[in-house]
Amino acid sequence: MLDVNAIDLHYGAAQALRAVSLKAAPGKVTCVLGRNGVGKTSLLEALAGQHTASRGTITWEGENITALRPPERARRGISYVPQGREIFPLLTVEENLKTGFAPLKRDDRSVPDDVFSLFPVLKDMLRRRGGDLSGGQQQQLAIGRALVMRPRLLLLDEPTEGIQPSIIKDIARAIVYLRSLGAIAIVLVEQYLDFARELGDHFAVMERGAIVYSCDRANLDEAALRRAMAI
Amino acid sequence: MEALTTALLYLDGVTVSFDGFKALNNLSFAIEHGEMRAIIGPNGAGKTTMMDVVTGKTRPDLGEVMFDGLYNLTRLDEAEIAELGIGRKFQKPTVFESHTVYDNLELALKSDRRARAALWWRETADERRRIEQLLEIVRLTAVRHRLAASLSHGQRQWLEIGMLLAQEPKLLLVDEPVAGMTDAETRQTAELLKEINRDRTVIVVEHDMAFVRDLDVKVTCLHEGSVLAEGTIDQVSSNERVVEVYLGR
Numbered sequence: 001m002l003d004v005n006a007i008d009l010h011y012g013a014a015q016a017l018r019a020v021s022l023k024a025a026p027g028k029v030t031c032v033l034g035r036n037g038v039g040k041t042s043l044l045e046a047l048a049g050q051h052t053a054s055r056g057t058i059t060w061e062g063e064n065i066t067a068l069r070p071p072e073r074a075r076r077g078i079s080y081v082p083q084g085r086e087i088f089p090l091l092t093v094e095e096n097l098k099t100g101f102a103p104l105k106r107d108d109r110s111v112p113d114d115v116f117s118l119f120p121v122l123k124d125m126l127r128r129r130g131g132d133l134s135g136g137q138q139q140q141l142a143i144g145r146a147l148v149m150r151p152r153l154l155l156l157d158e159p160t161e162g163i164q165p166s167i168i169k170d171i172a173r174a175i176v177y178l179r180s181l182g183a184i185a186i187v188l189v190e191q192y193l194d195f196a197r198e199l200g201d202h203f204a205v206m207e208r209g210a211i212v213y214s215c216d217r218a219n220l221d222e223a224a225l226r227r228a229m230a231i
Numbered sequence: 232m233e234a235l236t237t238a239l240l241y242l243d244g245v246t247v248s249f250d251g252f253k254a255l256n257n258l259s260f261a262i263e264h265g266e267m268r269a270i271i272g273p274n275g276a277g278k279t280t281m282m283d284v285v286t287g288k289t290r291p292d293l294g295e296v297m298f299d300g301l302y303n304l305t306r307l308d309e310a311e312i313a314e315l316g317i318g319r320k321f322q323k324p325t326v327f328e329s330h331t332v333y334d335n336l337e338l339a340l341k342s343d344r345r346a347r348a349a350l351w352w353r354e355t356a357d358e359r360r361r362i363e364q365l366l367e368i369v370r371l372t373a374v375r376h377r378l379a380a381s382l383s384h385g386q387r388q389w390l391e392i393g394m395l396l397a398q399e400p401k402l403l404l405v406d407e408p409v410a411g412m413t414d415a416e417t418r419q420t421a422e423l424l425k426e427i428n429r430d431r432t433v434i435v436v437e438h439d440m441a442f443v444r445d446l447d448v449k450v451t452c453l454h455e456g457s458v459l460a461e462g463t464i465d466q467v468s469s470n471e472r473v474v475e476v477y478l479g480r
Contacts, residue, residue, distance in 0.1 A: 013384035014411025035477060036274045037410060037438030160479070161274070191273065192479030208439060209411075231271065231440045231468045231477055 001025055002047070002153055002185055007056030007066075009039075009046050009209075016042040018210040019056065023202075024153065027182035029175060031200035032189045033229055039209040040189040041083055044155045047187065048080035049073045060153065074103040079151030083158045083189075085142040089131025093122055096130045096141055100148030108150065115144040118174040136167030143174060154178065157189045168195065175199050193229060197222075205229055236300045239264045239402060239432050240285065245294030247280055247456075254280040255291065256456035262402075267428040269443045270436045271467075272453035273476055278436045281453070282404050286319050287312040299401070318400035322407040324387040328380035332371050332390055335379055336362045339394035361397070368426060369393035370419065385416030389423060396427065403433045409442045421445035440464070452476075 002024040009017035016039050024030040032040050045051045047058065049070040058066045065073055070080075079100075087096050094111075101109040116123040119140040125133065130141060139159055146154060156175075160168045172195065178184050179199075190196040196203070197220070204214040205228035213228040215221065238261035247255040255277045262268050272278055283289035285296060287309040296304040304312055327335050340358055343349070366372040369389040374382065379390060388408055395403060405424070409417040421442055424433055428448075437443050443450060443464055450467045452460045460470040467473055 011411065013382075013387065015384070015413070016411060035438060035440075037407065190479070191477075194478070194480065208441070226474075226478065229478060230474055231443075231464075 001059075001061065002187070003059040004047070005057045005059070007046055007053035007058060009042050009051055010054045011051070016209055017046060017053070018208070020206075020209075020211055021056075022187075022204060022211070024185040024187050026152065026185045027179055028201040029179055029186045029188055029199050030202045030204070031196040032187065032204050032206060033191070033193065033196055033225070034206035035191065035229065035231065038206040040206055041157055042209070043206070044080065044082075044157050044187065044189055047153075047155055048078060050080075071103065074149060077150065077152035078155070079146040079149045079153065080155045081142045081146045081157060081159065083161065085135075085138045087130040087133075087138050087141050087145070089129065091130055092127050093130060093133070093141055094126040097122070097145055097148050100145045103149055111144075111148055112150070114177075115147050118147075118177060119144055119170065134164075136163045139163055139171065140167065143171065147178075152184055154184050154186045155189075156186065158191060159188075160190065160192045160195050172199060191229075193225070197225075236261070236297055237264070238262060238297070239266070239299055240434075241295075241297040241300075242281070242284075243295045243297070245281075245284055245291045245296060247277075247284060247289055247291050253456050255284065255294075258294070258453070258457055260451055260458055260461070262432060262434060265428075265432055267424065267433040267435065267446065267448045269446055269448055269450045269464075270434060270453060271438070271440075271443060271450060272459070273479075275455070276453040277456040278453055279406070280456075282319060282406060282434075282436065285312075285404060286317060313398075316399065316401035317404065318395040318398055318402070319404040320388075320391055320395055320406060320408065322410060324384070324391050326379040326387055326390050326394065329378060331376050331378055332366070332382070333362060333375045335390055336365050336393055336397055339397035341398055365393045365396055368396065369423065383413075383416070385412045385420065388412070388416075388420070392423070392427070396431075401432060403427065403431055405433065405435045407437055407439075408435065409437065409439050417442050418445060440468075 004022040006019040006021050007017055034040055046053050049068055053066055057064055097111050121137055122144050159171050201217050204211045240262040243259050245255050245258045270278055284291050287307055291305055298304050366375050369392055409420050450464050451458055452467050452473050454476050460467045460473050
């Protein structure tokens with residue numbers, strides 16, 4: 001269980017997050033929605049440890065991780081797929097996947113079969129350089145790399161951005177499968193409402209660094225959601 | 232030379248490609264003298280590239296950018312464009328942290344920067360008056376002797392706006408001025424820009440819709456490198472295409 005309690009985040013003197021609270025449970029998809037510039041990526045970076053919250057606490061599996069650095073969080077099963085994918089362009093697909101070994105014990109250092117059954121294209125392209133893949137394939141590689149880490153918390157930042165529709169479907173299928181395993185809590189940041197609505201168990205909409213609307217799938221009010229996201 | 236258009240800034244069919252991706256796609260719009268315009272749009276809409284083209288940082292593949300009806304900005308470099316009177320405020324504040332607010336403004340004043348002049352320079356009464364004026368405009372009179380490093384985020388942004396004003400630009404491009412500001416600072420920034428707009432033409436790129444509403448000016452919504460909608464914020468925000476685009480469709 002992830003429990004984010006009223007965190008603030010600052011870049012120098014500028015405030016990016018304001019008292020954001022959020023929960024994410026294993027086997028559930030928590031969607032964070034909102035327009036560009038409202039703080040969604042800042043929130044994920046705070047969860048991954050790339051920036052440290054200036055106030056509030058982040059609790060993961062009962063432990064206060066607010067002050068932990070990214071590698072320490074990775075060793076606790078927190079895996080981050082950044083916007084823009086950030087794969088290594090000069091490493092092969094296989095080498096990129098193996099970078100996910102870093103937080104694992106020696107015995108666990110293998111690529112799970114799931115990665116290739118979810119994204120068969122990665123198997124076909126194991127020897128190809130990451131930079132030579134299409135944007136959609138790179139996104140699949142980035143998610144694959146995150147899965148290599150055996151995550152218990154998966155943070156996905158706009159996996160559909162700039163991706164062709166057929167690959168968006170593959171990614172949706174992968175998320176549905178990972179949720180069905182029941183062991184991974186997924187936080188999905190999106191601007192693509194239809195995609196998020198299909199997958200989400202819980203929704204939170206951000207505006208100006210704060211969460212302004214949240215609901216569960218059961219009581220989802222589409223009009224309210226759209227209003228919260230609209231300009 | 233006779234002016235070709237009455238607009239202060241006129242983009243005509245501007246296209247910019249990066250690796251086959253069209254960051255700007257036949258983009259055309261005009262900003263009138265004395266106008267303030269808000270530019271919005273989702274990620275990748277071309278807002279930053281548009282400003283890069285206007286300030287000469289990026290050269291378009293196609294199209295023209297006319298300034299004051301006389302100058303085709305696509306043929307000028309960044310320094311020449313700045314000399315014509317186009318000032319740009321980037322999102323991140325860049326002030327001289329270890330200097331006072333007053334000294335930051337003094338450094339930004341238009342004056343002779345050649346070695347001899349700079350060496351023998353003395354502050355004139357005129358310059359002092361000008362700095363006082365700028366301090367008033369950007370609401371920093373009370374903190375004039377403080378180091379820039381000690382200012383709040385909002386105050387730093389205002390200081391940098393003041394430094395741009397010190398250059399006496401005709402056109403001010405401001406990129407996401409209120410990101411990271413408190414609510415009070417955001418409201419004051421809207422007021423500040425409105426005051427500046429009395430004397431100067433301003434283009435503001437912003438994501439913060441409450442702020443754009445406060446500005447209460449004509450809004451242009453960009454999408455995929457072209458103008459998607461233009462009008463009041465209410466017209467733009469009720470435009471079906473704009474709604475769809477913001478929902479990622």
